[in-house]
């Protein structure tokens with residue numbers, strides 16, 4: 001498959017004729033090519049977006065809403081095709097792409113298609129001064145959305161949908177490692193009647209194409225999801241240009257388990273929060289803290305459950321754990337685990353897996369490592385793979401301290417039936433999102449994002465519409 005850029009409603013090759021190989025994680029083969037676009041392609045995409053902006057920003061909310069909802073319906077109608085493409089491109093199990101990735105991408109468009117019709121601004125009656133202030137919320141202009149490889153279409157559309165709903169025109173850049181579903185999206189946008197230039201999708205490497213977007217003098221905002229180091233580079237590049245920047249970055253999320261929880265539900269969800277998508281989810285509960293009184297029972301049960309996980313080719317419906325996204329990422333995860341082996345007790349896994357018929361695929365055994373302190377490297381650095389640490393705790397105070405003691409602050413999960421404890425701990429966790437007795441239960445109206453090295457700003461609900469608009473206050477004296 002040859003991926004192309006989507007600029008001004010048309011599919012085009014990169015101007016410099018430079019291409020990247022696209023690898024299939026299931027078997028390590030090269031199965032297509034992707035544009036390695038440059039500054040020149042950004043110039044074209046910017047021109048298309050800037051031309052489309054005056055008209056799109058004046059399009060009625062109802063009309064925008066209809067188009068977004070139509071894109072959502074088309075994604076639903078093409079679920080199988082998109083899920084198969086996402087699974088092949090990223091290595092995630094087909095059942096995950098079918099149940100989560102593509103339905104969520106459709107929900108993103110539907111949600112913002114509806115939300116924009118409910119988005120309101122404020123007025124302030126300046127009593128005693130014979131004046132009224134009203135505040136407009138106006139689109140920014142041309143904005144850029146840059147996304148990672150772990151939830152390719154899901155995360156890209158989480159940015160695109162609010163940006164265009166708010167009246168902006170977008171230049172989007174998916175990860176060069178997983179470009180295919182973004183490429184397919186262009187077709188559906190045309191079919192849904194999205195005017196030319198409102199959405200442009202360019203493909204290529206972060207250090208060149210991504211940088212060209214971030215430093216473009218007229219692109220007004222960057223909405224970025226990806227690694228913390230990349231986020232820091234983007235923040236540095238964008239600051240002197242006074243661009244609006246939203247950064248959704250890495251995580252090292254605690255999963256805190258008290259003895260009084262609903263054990264079966266906790267166990268089942270903890271396996272999922274550890275190993276869904278091969279552990280390549282920013283919200284994964286990668287540091288598991290278990291109350292000492294149930295630690296040994298949990299350890300035995302957890303290992304038994306994880307041993308049963310079916311690691312297999314992503315295209316097989318029975319597969320629960322698929323392939324990691326790339327050879328480079330597999331090597332990175334392997335290296336982390338090799339280092340951890342010198343210091344810690346590996347309870348399960350700890351090695352790459354060779355699958356018959358898929359010998360060159362990027363498989364890694366779900367790995368459980370017992371650690372003695374939270375300050376170890378394994379508990380401090382994001383690995384973003386199928387590996388979790390477990391350790392016991394005895395007091396509430398110590399587990400809160402450990403939970404907060406990382407550079408990251410994205411999310412946390414807490415398992416307890418004690419109401420006061422859940423309120424008390426939730427208040428003290430230094431992160432953007434806490435799940436109590438569940439994990440990754442998403443209501444799209446809620447604010448999404450993290451503290452510390454996990455990012456800056458919030459997505460979700462009206463937060464994203466606020467990010468993609470600027471306020472203008474108008475004061476009228478009467």
Ligand code: NAD
Pocket residue numbers: 146147148149150151155173174175176204205206207209210211214225226227228230231233234248249250251281282382384410450454455
């Ligand atoms: P990455 O930072 O390497 O790349 C993300 C995107 O940024 C890609 O499209 C890449 O091409 C681009 N990019 C790279 N360098 C750039 C630069 N200098 N300027 C502009 N763009 C650049 O991240 P990744 O490896 O694709 O994704 C994994 C990371 O994403 C993990 O750290 C994970 O925690 C994080 N993540 C965070 C969230 C969240 O919501 N907080 C969600 C998913 C993933």
